[in-house]
Amino acid sequence: MRISEHPILKFERGKSITFYFDGKPVQAREGETIAAALHAAGIFTLSRSLEHQRPRGFFCAIGKCASCMMEVDGIPNVKTCLVLAKEGMSVRSQTGWGRLSDTDQKRPLPRRTIPELETDVAVVGAGPAGLSAALYASRFGAGVMVFEENSRIGGQLIKQTHMFFGSKEHYAKVRGIDIGAKLAGQLGEKVEVYTDTPVVGYYKHNQLAVIKDHRLFRVKAKKIIIATGASENMLAFPNNDLPGVYGAGAVQTLMNVYGVLPGKRMLMVGAGNIGVIVAYQLLQAGVDVAAVVEALPTIGAYQVHASKLRRCGVPILTRHTIERALGKTQVEGAVIVKLDDQWKPVPGTSRTLDVDTICLSVGLKPTSEIFVQAGCRMANISELGGEIPVRNKHLETTVEGLYVAGDASGIEEASSAMLEGRLAGLDAAAKLMGFSREIQKEIDHVMESLKELRAGPFGEKIREGEKNLEKEILGS
Ligand SMILES: Cc1cc2nc3c(=O)[nH]c(=O)nc-3n(C[C@H](O)[C@H](O)[C@H](O)COP(=O)(O)OP(=O)(O)OC[C@H]3O[C@@H](n4cnc5c(N)ncnc54)[C@H](O)[C@@H]3O)c2cc1C
Numbered sequence: 001m002r003i004s005e006h007p008i009l010k011f012e013r014g015k016s017i018t019f020y021f022d023g024k025p026v027q028a029r030e031g032e033t034i035a036a037a038l039h040a041a042g043i044f045t046l047s048r049s050l051e052h053q054r055p056r057g058f059f060c061a062i063g064k065c066a067s068c069m070m071e072v073d074g075i076p077n078v079k080t081c082l083v084l085a086k087e088g089m090s091v092r093s094q095t096g097w098g099r100l101s102d103t104d105q106k107r108p109l110p111r112r113t114i115p116e117l118e119t120d121v122a123v124v125g126a127g128p129a130g131l132s133a134a135l136y137a138s139r140f141g142a143g144v145m146v147f148e149e150n151s152r153i154g155g156q157l158i159k160q161t162h163m164f165f166g167s168k169e170h171y172a173k174v175r176g177i178d179i180g181a182k183l184a185g186q187l188g189e190k191v192e193v194y195t196d197t198p199v200v201g202y203y204k205h206n207q208l209a210v211i212k213d214h215r216l217f218r219v220k221a222k223k224i225i226i227a228t229g230a231s232e233n234m235l236a237f238p239n240n241d242l243p244g245v246y247g248a249g250a251v252q253t254l255m256n257v258y259g260v261l262p263g264k265r266m267l268m269v270g271a272g273n274i275g276v277i278v279a280y281q282l283l284q285a286g287v288d289v290a291a292v293v294e295a296l297p298t299i300g301a302y303q304v305h306a307s308k309l310r311r312c313g314v315p316i317l318t319r320h321t322i323e324r325a326l327g328k329t330q331v332e333g334a335v336i337v338k339l340d341d342q343w344k345p346v347p348g349t350s351r352t353l354d355v356d357t358i359c360l361s362v363g364l365k366p367t368s369e370i371f372v373q374a375g376c377r378m379a380n381i382s383e384l385g386g387e388i389p390v391r392n393k394h395l396e397t398t399v400e401g402l403y404v405a406g407d408a409s410g411i412e413e414a415s416s417a418m419l420e421g422r423l424a425g426l427d428a429a430a431k432l433m434g435f436s437r438e439i440q441k442e443i444d445h446v447m448e449s450l451k452e453l454r455a456g457p458f459g460e461k462i463r464e465g466e467k468n469l470e471k472e473i474l475g476s
């Protein structure tokens, strides 16, 4: 169902179009992804699992989990959460691996040379980190190409309707949705941004494989900054793969980007900032939130967000978790249970909630594939979200000329992502154009700002993670 009224957002929907799902017409709006349009039409099962043909809906909505893969115009394994619906398109649900038609399989591959693009700095990902990297590298004279797999730029910010905390320099009191636009508006003519353009591989001597309009391109860059963000963690419980179990970011994407309701009644799992903020945004969109469960004894979110939710009558149950999801083809309920201080379910405390949607907000992990492929030295630092590349203080990894910035370097927040992007962009530009006094002053300022941002109680986990990363580097 599409949202008709929202207290903050006005949905400017494109013109009506029709595409075909398993041969039946589906009405969509221009600018909607295939998966969002199918949701709006009440179609939640997009594919079936490889082994047991269990129904699969989508989970992440940002191209990172593969549960939305369908056959589109004869091409299998298309991530329908990223691809926009088009007039007359044929979309088919997919079981297992997916295959090309016999005719397509027999068709000889065209012999084409791979076109090449060259740039001073290639940035992968147009979230706050990537956009800041592009902005500052170009300000100091470098030519920059930004590659973004989504059709919109801004990364996670495109769906954050709440006002950000922090200082004025870091866009405090500005809504996330407006920050991305502000950053993009500052990019000058030395920056070229390619949307709908995933980076699918790294090759030695700083070369990237990039796909644009079904064509492969080789990008040769003097420096590369990877700012690919993070993906949502899954939680193990029976039926966690049913359509209707979403990551918190996916729910935000559906509601706040496409104006489509994920369900009517929701259970939120996780009372950190993201869980509590998204639970409130669900209420704003008209979804009933049955409860927020949190396994820890305390709420992780800022008090201001938690209090807002409580004032709306939503219970936040600490020391509780989800035991299982109910339903055969999609979520029809959830069983929650109390935990004792050994994290064990307390017998006799299970109860069933009447919900049609379950939202998981149980942490993020950095997107690390490109670093692994490039042969960067990696470290597993739990306080920073898991596997991250080892880097120096200016964020250059152990592969010369390859930088990391933002959530890909460790899970934090948009303010630090912007500062890290800026730092990587400045260092890359300085190494290409030469270290001037002005650029050094900028670098010093950014490093000081990062330190300030991570001072205080909320930066404790990050400081611990940084310390453990240093130990790991020194220990080798
Ligand atoms: C619900 C919620 C609330 C939040 N609230 C706040 C807040 O109040 N304050 C705050 O400071 N932070 C907040 N954050 C955190 C903040 O949004 C993230 O820390 C920040 O967006 C990270 O920026 P990034 O640029 O590193 O990654 P992202 O914003 O995730 O951007 C990464 C980009 O890379 C692209 N990409 C990934 N892989 C590829 C590839 N192979 N090829 C091309 N492109 C690729 C992605 O499509 C994406 O656009 C919140 C997050 C969430 C989910």
Ligand code: FES
Pocket (backbone or CB within 6 Å): 058, 059, 060, 061, 062, 063, 064, 065, 066, 067, 068, 069, 079, 080, 081, 082
């Ligand atoms: S990849 Fe599309 S939902 Fe995860």
